[in-house]
Amino acid sequence: TNVSKLLSFHQAPRAISHHLRYPTHVRIVEVGPRDGLQNESRILPTHIKIELINQLSKTGLQTIEATSFVSPKWVPQMADHKEVVQGLPKQSEISYPVLVPNMKGLETAVSYFVEGKKSLVA
Numbered sequence: 484t485n486v487s488k489l490l491s492f493h494q495a496p497r498a499i500s501h502h503l504r505y506p507t508h509v510r511i512v513e514v515g516p517r518d519g520l521q522n523e524s525r526i527l528p529t530h531i532k533i534e535l536i537n538q539l540s541k542t543g544l545q546t547i548e549a550t551s552f553v554s555p556k557w558v559p560q561m562a563d564h565k566e567v568v569q570g571l572p573k574q575s576e577i578s579y580p581v582l583v584p585n586m587k588g589l590e591t592a593v594s595y596f597v598e599g600k601k602s603l604v605a
């Protein structure tokens with residue numbers, strides 16, 4: 484039967500791969516400067532975080548999550564979120580989204596981005 488043909492070992496990979504629809508485009512979002520650093524027990528100085536982002540920006544990545552507008556009480560590693568945003572490249576084809584876990588974080592981010600005239604990447 485067709486099913487047994489499909490499932491026979493030597494044909495299965497070709498038969499299955501023929502029906503798979505692989506995406507034609509993959510978007511890689513680098514989250515290390517936020518998701519990685521927020522879990523570090525040691526709080527890195529802001530200039531080191533900015534240097535990390537600058538180095539990552541040279542790798543061809545198009546999206547690099549920069550920081551998180553979260554309470555420093557909860558995530559002290561992200562307390563310097565405004566300074567990190569301040570240190571981002573002023574003009575870049577790369578987007579630097581930030582994490583906002585709640586409305587308070589969104590309000591802070593929006594107020595800062597508008598004040599700092601940076602384009603907020605949601």
Ligand SMILES: CC(C)(COP(=O)([O-])OP(=O)([O-])OC[C@H]1O[C@@H](n2cnc3c(N)ncnc32)[C@H](O)[C@@H]1OP(=O)([O-])[O-])[C@@H](O)C(=O)NCCC(=O)NCCSC(=O)C[C@@](C)(O)CC(=O)[O-]
Nearest residue numbers: 518521551552553554555556557558584585587588589591
């Ligand atoms: C969610 C809450 C706030 C609830 O925590 P809560 O204590 O219920 O919140 P609250 O509203 O009572 O606020 C507590 C204090 O934090 C302040 N506050 C509150 N929010 C903010 C803010 N955004 N920025 C600055 N300050 C803030 C707020 O003003 C208050 O200050 P106080 O009155 O005590 O002086 C808390 O549990 C929290 O922030 N937790 C940390 C959330 C977080 O960042 N987790 C890690 C990110 S999630 C993650 O990593 C997974 C992910 C995203 O990577 C998965 C994926 O990538 O798919």
